[in-house]
Amino acid sequence: MLPSRPPNRRGDISALSSENGLVAATVRTYIPGTMHIRRYNEPDLPAILALCRQEGWPSLIENPLRANRVLTAPGVTTMVADEDGMVIGFAQIQSDGEVQAHLSLIAVHADHRRRGIARILIERGLKEAGGLRLDLITDGAANFYGALPHIKMTGYRLYPGYTGPDRYEPGLEWEDGRKVKKA
Numbered sequence: 678m679l680p681s682r683p684p685n686r687r688g689d690i691s692a693l694s695s696e697n698g699l700v701a702a703t704v705r706t707y708i709p710g711t712m713h714i715r716r717y718n719e720p721d722l723p724a725i726l727a728l729c730r731q732e733g734w735p736s737l738i739e740n741p742l743r744a745n746r747v748l749t750a751p752g753v754t755t756m757v758a759d760e761d762g763m764v765i766g767f768a769q770i771q772s773d774g775e776v777q778a779h780l781s782l783i784a785v786h787a788d789h790r791r792r793g794i795a796r797i798l799i800e801r802g803l804k805e806a807g808g809l810r811l812d813l814i815t816d817g818a819a820n821f822y823g824a825l826p827h828i829k830m831t832g833y834r835l836y837p838g839y840t841g842p843d844r845y846e847p848g849l850e851w852e853d854g855r856k857v858k859k860a
Protein backbone atom coordinates (compact mmCIF):
# COMPACT_ATOMS: atom_id res chain seq x y z
CA MET A 678 0.00 0.00 0.00
CA LEU A 679 1.36 3.40 -0.94
CA PRO A 680 1.58 6.00 1.83
CA SER A 681 -0.92 8.84 1.61
CA ARG A 682 0.13 12.46 1.37
CA PRO A 683 -1.77 15.64 2.05
CA PRO A 684 -3.09 17.59 -0.96
CA ASN A 685 -0.47 19.93 -2.32
CA ARG A 686 -2.15 22.59 -4.39
CA ARG A 687 -2.18 26.30 -5.13
CA GLY A 688 -5.06 28.50 -6.24
CA ASP A 689 -6.71 29.51 -9.52
CA ILE A 690 -4.71 31.67 -11.87
CA SER A 691 -6.76 32.15 -15.01
CA ALA A 692 -9.76 31.13 -17.10
CA LEU A 693 -9.96 30.18 -20.77
CA SER A 694 -12.32 31.97 -23.14
CA SER A 695 -14.94 29.96 -25.04
CA GLU A 696 -14.28 29.72 -28.79
CA ASN A 697 -15.70 27.44 -31.53
CA GLY A 698 -17.58 25.34 -29.01
CA LEU A 699 -14.55 24.75 -26.82
CA VAL A 700 -15.81 24.56 -23.27
CA ALA A 701 -14.35 27.17 -20.97
CA ALA A 702 -12.58 25.75 -17.95
CA THR A 703 -10.94 27.18 -14.90
CA VAL A 704 -7.23 26.45 -14.93
CA ARG A 705 -5.48 25.78 -11.65
CA THR A 706 -1.79 25.39 -11.03
CA TYR A 707 -0.42 22.86 -8.63
CA ILE A 708 2.98 22.82 -7.04
CA PRO A 709 3.86 19.13 -7.18
CA GLY A 710 6.57 19.20 -4.50
CA THR A 711 8.94 16.35 -5.15
CA MET A 712 6.71 14.88 -7.83
CA HIS A 713 8.33 14.23 -11.15
CA ILE A 714 6.44 13.56 -14.39
CA ARG A 715 8.60 11.42 -16.63
CA ARG A 716 8.55 8.72 -19.28
CA TYR A 717 7.79 5.13 -18.29
CA ASN A 718 10.66 2.69 -17.76
CA GLU A 719 10.35 -1.07 -17.35
CA PRO A 720 10.96 -1.01 -13.53
CA ASP A 721 7.74 1.07 -13.25
CA LEU A 722 5.65 -1.87 -14.44
CA PRO A 723 4.74 -3.40 -11.03
CA ALA A 724 3.45 -0.04 -9.77
CA ILE A 725 1.39 0.45 -12.93
CA LEU A 726 -0.05 -3.06 -12.63
CA ALA A 727 -0.93 -2.27 -8.99
CA LEU A 728 -2.83 0.83 -10.19
CA CYS A 729 -4.67 -1.29 -12.77
CA ARG A 730 -5.51 -3.81 -10.03
CA GLN A 731 -6.85 -0.96 -7.89
CA GLU A 732 -9.22 -0.08 -10.76
CA GLY A 733 -10.14 -3.67 -11.60
CA TRP A 734 -8.67 -3.36 -15.12
CA PRO A 735 -7.59 -6.84 -16.25
CA SER A 736 -6.00 -6.18 -19.68
CA LEU A 737 -2.50 -5.29 -18.51
CA ILE A 738 -2.46 -7.42 -15.35
CA GLU A 739 -3.17 -10.69 -17.09
CA ASN A 740 0.09 -10.62 -19.07
CA PRO A 741 2.91 -8.43 -17.65
CA LEU A 742 5.27 -9.05 -20.58
CA ARG A 743 2.57 -7.95 -22.98
CA ALA A 744 1.82 -4.99 -20.68
CA ASN A 745 5.41 -3.80 -20.99
CA ARG A 746 5.18 -4.06 -24.79
CA VAL A 747 1.86 -2.19 -24.74
CA LEU A 748 3.35 0.67 -22.71
CA THR A 749 6.41 0.98 -24.97
CA ALA A 750 4.99 0.18 -28.43
CA PRO A 751 5.80 2.44 -31.40
CA GLY A 752 3.57 5.51 -31.27
CA VAL A 753 2.84 5.00 -27.59
CA THR A 754 3.91 7.51 -24.96
CA THR A 755 3.52 6.36 -21.39
CA MET A 756 4.09 8.93 -18.66
CA VAL A 757 4.35 8.26 -14.94
CA ALA A 758 3.99 10.50 -11.90
CA ASP A 759 6.90 9.64 -9.67
CA GLU A 760 6.96 10.96 -6.13
CA ASP A 761 10.12 10.17 -4.20
CA GLY A 762 10.71 7.15 -6.43
CA MET A 763 7.16 5.87 -6.05
CA VAL A 764 4.90 5.73 -9.10
CA ILE A 765 1.51 7.16 -8.07
CA GLY A 766 -0.08 7.65 -11.48
CA PHE A 767 0.34 6.95 -15.16
CA ALA A 768 -1.11 7.76 -18.55
CA GLN A 769 -0.78 5.94 -21.86
CA ILE A 770 -1.20 8.00 -25.03
CA GLN A 771 -1.10 6.86 -28.64
CA SER A 772 -0.25 9.50 -31.21
CA ASP A 773 0.68 10.09 -34.85
CA GLY A 774 3.13 12.59 -33.41
CA GLU A 775 1.59 15.60 -35.16
CA VAL A 776 -2.20 15.86 -35.09
CA GLN A 777 -4.25 13.02 -33.64
CA ALA A 778 -3.69 11.50 -30.24
CA HIS A 779 -5.71 9.10 -28.11
CA LEU A 780 -5.68 8.72 -24.35
CA SER A 781 -5.95 4.99 -23.73
CA LEU A 782 -5.27 4.65 -20.01
CA ILE A 783 -4.97 7.01 -17.07
CA ALA A 784 -5.07 6.30 -13.35
CA VAL A 785 -3.88 8.01 -10.19
CA HIS A 786 -3.50 6.20 -6.87
CA ALA A 787 -6.61 6.71 -4.72
CA ASP A 788 -4.58 8.39 -1.94
CA HIS A 789 -3.20 11.02 -4.32
CA ARG A 790 -6.23 12.22 -6.26
CA ARG A 791 -7.35 15.84 -6.61
CA ARG A 792 -3.78 17.13 -6.59
CA GLY A 793 -3.76 17.89 -10.31
CA ILE A 794 -1.66 14.83 -11.15
CA ALA A 795 -3.90 13.49 -13.93
CA ARG A 796 -4.14 16.94 -15.48
CA ILE A 797 -0.35 17.24 -15.54
CA LEU A 798 0.06 13.69 -16.91
CA ILE A 799 -2.24 14.62 -19.80
CA GLU A 800 -0.64 18.01 -20.47
CA ARG A 801 2.90 16.66 -20.37
CA GLY A 802 1.95 13.43 -22.12
CA LEU A 803 0.46 15.20 -25.12
CA LYS A 804 3.49 17.48 -25.37
CA GLU A 805 5.83 14.48 -25.34
CA ALA A 806 3.70 12.43 -27.73
CA GLY A 807 2.95 15.25 -30.16
CA GLY A 808 -0.57 16.09 -31.27
CA LEU A 809 -3.06 18.92 -31.44
CA ARG A 810 -5.77 17.20 -29.44
CA LEU A 811 -6.51 14.10 -27.41
CA ASP A 812 -9.54 11.84 -27.99
CA LEU A 813 -10.79 9.33 -25.44
CA ILE A 814 -13.74 7.29 -24.33
CA THR A 815 -14.88 7.01 -20.75
CA ASP A 816 -17.66 5.39 -18.78
CA GLY A 817 -16.80 6.71 -15.34
CA ALA A 818 -14.55 9.77 -15.27
CA ALA A 819 -16.76 12.43 -16.87
CA ASN A 820 -16.26 14.77 -13.91
CA PHE A 821 -12.52 14.74 -14.47
CA TYR A 822 -12.56 15.13 -18.26
CA GLY A 823 -15.32 17.74 -18.02
CA ALA A 824 -12.98 19.86 -15.92
CA LEU A 825 -10.47 20.04 -18.79
CA PRO A 826 -10.94 22.15 -21.94
CA HIS A 827 -12.89 19.88 -24.28
CA ILE A 828 -15.48 19.30 -26.94
CA LYS A 829 -18.04 16.56 -26.21
CA MET A 830 -18.61 13.91 -28.89
CA THR A 831 -20.07 10.41 -28.94
CA GLY A 832 -17.57 7.59 -28.44
CA TYR A 833 -17.68 3.96 -29.54
CA ARG A 834 -15.51 0.93 -28.81
CA LEU A 835 -15.62 -1.32 -31.86
CA TYR A 836 -15.04 -5.08 -32.04
CA PRO A 837 -14.68 -5.72 -35.79
CA GLY A 838 -15.44 -9.30 -36.78
CA TYR A 839 -17.19 -10.07 -33.47
CA THR A 840 -19.38 -13.16 -33.22
CA GLY A 841 -21.80 -13.55 -30.29
CA PRO A 842 -24.72 -11.93 -28.51
CA ASP A 843 -25.17 -8.14 -28.60
CA ARG A 844 -24.26 -6.42 -25.36
CA TYR A 845 -27.29 -4.16 -25.27
CA GLU A 846 -30.08 -5.59 -27.38
CA PRO A 847 -31.52 -8.88 -26.09
CA GLY A 848 -32.01 -11.39 -28.89
CA LEU A 849 -29.61 -9.64 -31.30
CA GLU A 850 -26.68 -11.74 -32.45
CA TRP A 851 -23.54 -10.85 -34.39
CA GLU A 852 -21.75 -13.17 -36.79
CA ASP A 853 -18.35 -12.20 -38.13
CA GLY A 854 -19.16 -8.53 -37.45
CA ARG A 855 -22.56 -8.63 -39.17
CA LYS A 856 -25.99 -8.50 -37.53
CA VAL A 857 -27.84 -11.79 -37.70
CA LYS A 858 -31.48 -11.19 -38.47
CA LYS A 859 -33.89 -12.33 -35.79
CA ALA A 860 -36.28 -15.12 -36.81
Ligand SMILES: CC(C)(COP(=O)(O)OP(=O)(O)OC[C@H]1O[C@@H](n2cnc3c(N)ncnc32)[C@H](O)[C@@H]1OP(=O)(O)O)[C@@H](O)C(=O)NCCC(=O)NCCS
Pocket residue numbers: 705732783784785786789790791792793794795796797814815816817818820821822824825
Ligand atom coordinates in the same frame (compact mmCIF):
# COMPACT_ATOMS: atom_id res chain seq x y z
C1 LIG B 1 -9.90 10.22 -13.14
C2 LIG B 1 -8.57 10.36 -12.38
C3 LIG B 1 -7.44 9.87 -13.30
C4 LIG B 1 -8.37 11.85 -12.03
O1 LIG B 1 -7.10 11.97 -11.40
P1 LIG B 1 -6.72 13.21 -10.44
O2 LIG B 1 -5.25 13.28 -10.37
O3 LIG B 1 -7.45 13.08 -9.17
O4 LIG B 1 -7.33 14.42 -11.26
P2 LIG B 1 -6.90 15.96 -11.08
O5 LIG B 1 -6.53 16.21 -9.67
O6 LIG B 1 -5.92 16.30 -12.14
O7 LIG B 1 -8.29 16.67 -11.37
C5 LIG B 1 -8.39 17.85 -12.15
C6 LIG B 1 -9.81 18.35 -12.02
O8 LIG B 1 -10.74 17.35 -12.49
C7 LIG B 1 -11.93 17.40 -11.69
N1 LIG B 1 -12.07 16.11 -11.00
C8 LIG B 1 -11.15 15.13 -10.87
N2 LIG B 1 -11.67 14.08 -10.20
C9 LIG B 1 -12.94 14.43 -9.89
C10 LIG B 1 -13.99 13.78 -9.18
N3 LIG B 1 -13.85 12.54 -8.69
N4 LIG B 1 -15.17 14.44 -9.02
C11 LIG B 1 -15.36 15.68 -9.52
N5 LIG B 1 -14.39 16.35 -10.20
C12 LIG B 1 -13.20 15.73 -10.38
C13 LIG B 1 -11.73 18.54 -10.70
O9 LIG B 1 -12.27 19.72 -11.28
C14 LIG B 1 -10.24 18.62 -10.60
O10 LIG B 1 -9.79 19.90 -10.21
P3 LIG B 1 -9.91 20.35 -8.65
O11 LIG B 1 -9.38 19.23 -7.81
O12 LIG B 1 -9.08 21.59 -8.62
O13 LIG B 1 -11.38 20.61 -8.41
C15 LIG B 1 -8.56 9.57 -11.05
O14 LIG B 1 -9.73 9.90 -10.32
C16 LIG B 1 -8.53 8.07 -11.26
O15 LIG B 1 -7.46 7.46 -11.33
N6 LIG B 1 -9.73 7.46 -11.32
C17 LIG B 1 -9.82 6.01 -11.51
C18 LIG B 1 -9.36 5.61 -12.88
C19 LIG B 1 -10.20 6.25 -13.98
O16 LIG B 1 -11.41 6.40 -13.87
N7 LIG B 1 -9.51 6.58 -15.08
C20 LIG B 1 -10.14 7.13 -16.26
C21 LIG B 1 -10.71 6.02 -17.07
S1 LIG B 1 -11.50 6.64 -18.57
